[in-house]
Amino acid sequence: MPDIVQPSLTPQGVSPLVAEVKRRPDVKVTTLQSMKEKGIPVAALSIYDYPFARTAAKAGVDVIIVGDSLGMTVLGYGNTLPVTMDEMIVFASAAARGASPMFTVGDMPLGAYQISNEEAVRNAIRFIKEAKCAAVKCEASMKLLPRFEAIANAEVLVMGHLGLNPQKIHEMGGHRIQGKTIEGTKELLKTAKALESAGAFAILLEGVTEEVSGIIRNEIKIPVYGIGSGRFVDGQLLIGHDPLDLYDWGARPVPKYIKHYRSDSVGKTAGEVMLDAFSRYVQEVKARQFPFPENVHHIDIEAFKNPAKGSEEDAARILELMSFLPKAA
Template identity: 35%
Template structure:
């Protein structure tokens, strides 16, 4: 047996991320599967198992139909595929907005069944009290303000936020409330650039921007968007690849080879041994 002990990789935790306030920007991406999590792990500080999985993977029109079981299934996969990055799992619509006790029961189930490091909630009105309840009982929480996808039915669609004085004040208050309630970081989505900078300066925990500002303490994108898997992406997405084009080309090549009987060829076929 080798005398060398395999190096242990320590996974980042909520205090590690919180300590990055005002420091080197925090790199975050979404992940829903083990293979993708493994690829992202070397480059990311935080992997979010977002409820965007409902739209990206399951073809739902929005995130409202995502269930706790779906989040747990994908959270387990991402934990298996990653070693270093902190893994945060979204609590889906309807699982935390009611009583603090209900929020705790669902968050504790997610933590136990996935082994993830934290949960994320959309910090709308009255949610701050539930964040406080969870944190005091040992569950790290990431908040989410601005454009809140789970509120799409109330808002009537996915629209940028913070364009009026009233809306700016409300979002700033919600961010402060989330931070003061114990959230270790706050996602700021789809808001006016100046408001994102104001929020970042107003709270003591890191802000993670998505369609917000380069002045945030970190950034996150939906991985499938930035890799170019969809024809349409939001304004705030920068495409770093064209996987849709690459996959289309590969599948077209495969289909042509099958129809022309070029696949399988000798290299892909098993032959009986002579004698």
């Protein structure tokens, strides 16, 4: 009979993965605001369970979002629409137990906040009370602005999710890059400003052209993070499974904003390979290397320089707001 290998424990009786996490100060909402003001990029990952959370913490990740994307990456659904609140609470609870010192955000699934202000507040509180998250995230629109006001008035931190909204995949006609037109840019900026006024503590932009993301970041005071939204934001988010190439895209092309962090090392455990990938991602975000030019979506600048009749004033204003762009961009 082969020898049974006992797990390695520290003298305190805990896993080295927990014990070796460098003692960083807890990341709080004030930390995130300060990082924006100081120009320090936030490195964020979507994480769904305890071991991934511990590895992310050890890698130096600042924020984890327990996203309803788990419907696809973990539960095998074709999209995020079937995910329930009860499923989200189970996974958010697991991730939050391993999240210290990171800031943990619970993602409100379809149906958790659209019905009424009362339902939105009730479910937001579940994330704080049951799952021990620090904040919640909701997909945003001008129509849903009262939900954000209600959650913020209930003294729950709420993040707005703009751009490509997976919960509106049918309404949007699929996964389409946002912020490519004059009207689309105006609507995104208007909604971002309204979310700030409604009490949102931060905004996540998904699938937005980097020029428009940069405008939004510069025009509001709260942090603006991006997933597939270019380089000119206050921090980057990736789905935790994507740097590890764990999601099967099948015949579909891998979205260009994703980077797979490959390891040429042999003799490493799966946990060590994961830690290496997450650490490299954090380092590249902090150094403002990721996303790389090949990971970025752009506007059609000619459409803004030669707008349709009646849109000249709006186009000129948007181009003026793009003055922050490097000349070579």
